[in-house]
Amino acid sequence: MDRWHYPRHKLCDYILQGMQQGLLERVTFFAPRKRGKTQFITRDVIPACDKIDVLPIYIDFWSDKDSPQNAFIDAVTTTLESRRNMFSKILAKLKFTPAVSSSGVTVKAEANAMSSQRPTLHSVFDALNTHDTPILLLLDEVQHLATSADYANFTAALRSFMTARSDNKIKAIFTGSSQEGLNKLFKNTKAPFYDASQTIPFPQLDRDFVVHQLGVFKSVTGGRELDEELAFSIFTQQQFHPARFSEMLKFMALEGIYDIQVGFDEHDQRYLLNERSEFAKSIEQLNPLDKILLKLLAKDWNKGLYTDETKSVLESELGKRPSNPLIGAALTRLAEQDLIYNESRGVWLVADPSLKSFMSEK
Secondary structure (H helix, E strand, O other): OOOOOOOOHHHHHHHHHHHHOOOOOEEEEEOOOOOOHHHHHHHHHHHHHHHOOOEEEEEEOOOOOOOHHHHHHHHHHHHHHHOHHHHHHHHHHHOOOOOEOOOOOEOOOOHHHHHHHOOOHHHHHHHHHOOOOOEEEEEEOHHHHHOOHHHHHHHHHHHHHHHHOOOOOEEEEEEEOOHHHHHHHHHOOOOOOOOOOEEOOOOOOOHHHHHHHHHHHHHHOOOOOOOHHHHHHHHHHOOOOHHHHHHHHHHHHHHOOOOHHHHHHHHHHHHHHHHHHHHHHHHHOOOHHHHHHHHHHHOOOOOOOOOHHHHHHHHHHHOOOOOHHHHHHHHHHHHHOOOEEEEEOOEEEEOOHHHHHHHHHO
16 A cells, blocks of 8 residues: 555545446546546545445556557456456456466567457457446546547447446546547537536645645654645645655655755755756747747736737737637647647637746746
8 A cells, every 4th residue: 555645535435426326427537647647546446446346447548559449458358357256257258368477477468469369349348248237447548539530430439338338337437638638539519428428627635635745754754744834835836736745755755854845945946857848848849839829828818819919929929920820720739739728719728737837937
């Protein structure tokens, strides 16, 4: 058990109880990377499912970026194999034989071998449909399905599989780190999962998280206490970034630093140097119009992106006045790189709060 993990029992209970009561079928939530989504799924939801006789199947669509379908098939077969005593008949039906080492531990097969033993998508769907108890599909980084037209057939088949059963025993949680990608899957009227999921907020962590982490710090350092008010102030300055705060405390415990302000100054200086270096590289690759639009959005520009006032600002920076199609194309490029997303008609926001802060300073 990871003592640093902060459990989100309330959110977990809200989702699972809602599904058990027939109030929720599929839910979607978004948060930027490293905000705790995967930890919530793997360390809160999956253990909770085991207690209520629900089969959780975790699928990370980044585990095989070239083939989300294979990522799905492999995740299902691996889950069933891990519970072979319960699903031996289903595995036999799939004719799935995992690669096993001499020690009896499942190992990753070579690509060709895996292809030869991998069940078909239809057979996986069929096998899951024969399972009587509820199934919860945990679909992580689901926005990847929107990155290529090549994934359209699999995406359509996945939706059909989840929505076809009259007993509603196939539930799902969709998670993603790209708001624009999720919009393409769920919000647009022509989106493959339009009207097939309910979006719920992934709550920002608060003071309780800080208190929990300070308690862990005290435990691992033999009773060293840190100032709660200052710690929460620092967490706020870190824009409520749980991984960043936890890594800072781990760094302090390892280095024997017991003044949280000193730990913050030393750790975050290194953290920000790395983060800003990555941001700078991303921005450097943008063309001039894209850079200026991103900067305006980071500063909460509210004049409308196609207005004469906005075009005058762009003209003063670029030396020429951009047309509406050029502005639209720039916004599309920024969205495709997950730098911005379309919150509502005509309203674009910077996707990452840290990037927004960086651009505002520049």
